[in-house]
Amino acid sequence: MMETSKKEIGSYFILARDGFEELIGVLQKQSYSVFGPTVRDGAIIYDKLESASDLPVGWGDEQEGGHYRLKKRNDQAYFGYVVGPHSWKKFLHPASIRLWQAKREKNGFQVIEENDSTEKFAFIGVRSCELHAILIQDKIFLKGKFVDPIYKKRREKIFMVAVNCAEPGGTCFCASMETGPKATVGFDLALTEVLTKNEHYFVGTIGTEKGAALLERVPHQSADEKQLKIVDEIISKAASQMGRSMETADVKELLYQNDDHPRWENVAARCLTCANCTMVCPTCFCTTVEDVTDVTGQHAERWRKWDSCFTMDFSYIHGGSVRRSVKSRYRQWMTHKLATWVDQFETSGCVGCGRCITWCPVGIDITEEVRAIREKRIEKEAVKV
Numbered sequence: 001m002m003e004t005s006k007k008e009i010g011s012y013f014i015l016a017r018d019g020f021e022e023l024i025g026v027l028q029k030q031s032y033s034v035f036g037p038t039v040r041d042g043a044i045i046y047d048k049l050e051s052a053s054d055l056p057v058g059w060g061d062e063q064e065g066g067h068y069r070l071k072k073r074n075d076q077a078y079f080g081y082v083v084g085p086h087s088w089k090k091f092l093h094p095a096s097i098r099l100w101q102a103k104r105e106k107n108g109f110q111v112i113e114e115n116d117s118t119e120k121f122a123f124i125g126v127r128s129c130e131l132h133a134i135l136i137q138d139k140i141f142l143k144g145k146f147v148d149p150i151y152k153k154r155r156e157k158i159f160m161v162a163v164n165c166a167e168p169g170g171t172c173f174c175a176s177m178e179t180g181p182k183a184t185v186g187f188d189l190a191l192t193e194v195l196t197k198n199e200h201y202f203v204g205t206i207g208t209e210k211g212a213a214l215l216e217r218v219p220h221q222s223a224d225e226k227q228l229k230i231v232d233e234i235i236s237k238a239a240s241q242m243g244r245s246m247e248t249a250d251v252k253e254l255l256y257q258n259d260d261h262p263r264w265e266n267v268a269a270r271c272l273t274c275a276n277c278t279m280v281c282p283t284c285f286c287t288t289v290e291d292v293t294d295v296t297g298q299h300a301e302r303w304r305k306w307d308s309c310f311t312m313d314f315s316y317i318h319g320g321s322v323r324r325s326v327k328s329r330y331r332q333w334m335t336h337k338l339a340t341w342v343d344q345f346e347t348s349g350c351v352g353c354g355r356c357i358t359w360c361p362v363g364i365d366i367t368e369e370v371r372a373i374r375e376k377r378i379e380k381e382a383v384k385v
């Protein structure tokens with residue numbers, strides 16, 4: 001029997017496959033712009049959804065180091081894929097955004113402040129590793145000494161629908177980073193897709209009051225013990241099928257002690273410094289600013305754009321770049337992700353999503369690099385500060 005009564009945070013429910021369409025409809029009626037996975041240009045990316053038919057129904061993918069291919073599934077799964085090249089950071093921390101404009105007037109310039117979008121976003125299909133990545137970016141943009149107003153304005157209005165991973169990919173290692181595959185924090189509603197020969201439905205749980213209030217408007221049923229057991233089995237199976245793993249115990253000390261390890265030269269010989277890994281990473285947050293003017297000199301604009309520690313300009317100070325070699329740039333990125341990030345933000349900068357491995361054109365693998373250093377680690381005297 002369908003229910004619409006209000007449920008408590010933490011309670012479980014069943015959403016029929018068609019109920020998913022209603023969930024999207026209710027979010028739209030509440031003025032949310034709904035974003036989620038969809039197939040475009042040979043990949044599963046995140047974009048605006050008008051209805052459930054925009055989801056990658058029946059699509060999966062195949063991922064390895066430097067390799068990504070869409071693959072037709074033999075079922076009609078809505079969420080039968082692994083994270084693609086996009087992450088939710090493109091909505092919360094846009095790749096390119098105008099900060100202000102200036103118009104020449106008689107006695108100088110008038111600065112026009114930017115009125116950033118006040119759109120309410122609903123994110124559909126957020127994976128557990130991605131929820132953790134968003135929580136990491138929250139620490140960076142909201143919880144430090146300086147708050148980023150662009151991120152804050154966008155972040156405050158998100159409705160988060162998580163979907164647990166049932167089939168991780170060849171480059172996933174969230175289980176070893178303790179960020180998945182089960183969504184445990186940071187969602188309003190979390191769903192697990194259950195797909196058998198005869199059945200297709202979602203088992204959900206409520207994460208917040210906002211989630212409970214929304215669910216009141218979407219027809220659903222209570223979940224029983226049998227259905228919860230099925231969810232546990234799906235998640236345990238996913239955890240056991242990760243394509244990669246990383247041993248995280250003492251990784252910070254390992255990297256600090258091995259800044260001169262020969263492996264850095266080895267990886268530098270392969271790395272193209274293309275910056276792909278930083279662009280696809282859901283936690284990388286570095287930016288630069290660019291000022292542009294029109295040809296008449298009447299109008300100027302300042303833009304903020306994603307930047308990468310793999311470029312020479314990134315570490316440019318008077319007289320040249322601090323990190324001139326490929327070795328120093330790769331070492332900076334990996335050591336920041338796994339070691340200095342912990343000192344800065346009390347968390348790892350890596351959630352094990354595997355994107356940097358899949359989208360690296362030469363298949364450089366952060367898990368393999370850590371393993372190689374660990375296998376031939378150099379022990380140094382701890383430096384006393």
Ligand code: SF4
Nearest residue numbers: 281350351353354356
């Ligand atoms: S470093 Fe790689 S695996 Fe870790 S969060 Fe970034 S893209 Fe994902």
Ligand code: SF4
Nearest residue numbers: 271272274275277360
């Ligand atoms: S590690 Fe790979 S993706 Fe990252 S900069 Fe080097 S070649 Fe590009």
